[in-house]
Amino acid sequence: MLCISKDLLASTWRHLRAEFPGEGVGLWAGCWGLVTQVHPLPNVHPKPHQSYEADPVELLRTLQGLEAAGLELLAIYHSHPTGPARPSPTDTSKAYWRVPYVIFALESSEVRAYRLPEGEEVGIEIRQ
Ligand SMILES: [Zn+2]
Secondary structure, three states: OEEEEHHHHHHHHHHHHHHOOOOOEEEEEEEOOEEEEEEEEOEOOOOOOOOOOEOHHHHHHHHHHHHHHOOEEEEEEEEEOOOOOOOOHHHHHOOOOOOOEEEEEOOOOEEEEEEOOOOEEEOEEEEO
């Protein structure tokens, strides 16, 4: 289970809508499943309208910052500019993190989280 405030969820939506029509990617961090930070990352995939790849330098810098702050990586999020909030075959085949993958579907304004590659859904609790 992931918990996030309405405000941080809204700021994640703002980041991902700003990346449209490309896919956006970033990290949720915090502790004990409660998200306290949203970290947008540049999508450096050569075809950003079809897939995502977080900039490795920014990713590493962000992870080091979390470690220094005593925070955990809680989830990786990305957007589907079109299509459902379900993992694509590419999402599943490239899933090497053990944290949940959160998928934001821009058309339907739906957000869902999954453990990948298993595909098991993870709940998201939205707090005030
Ligand atoms: Zn995807």
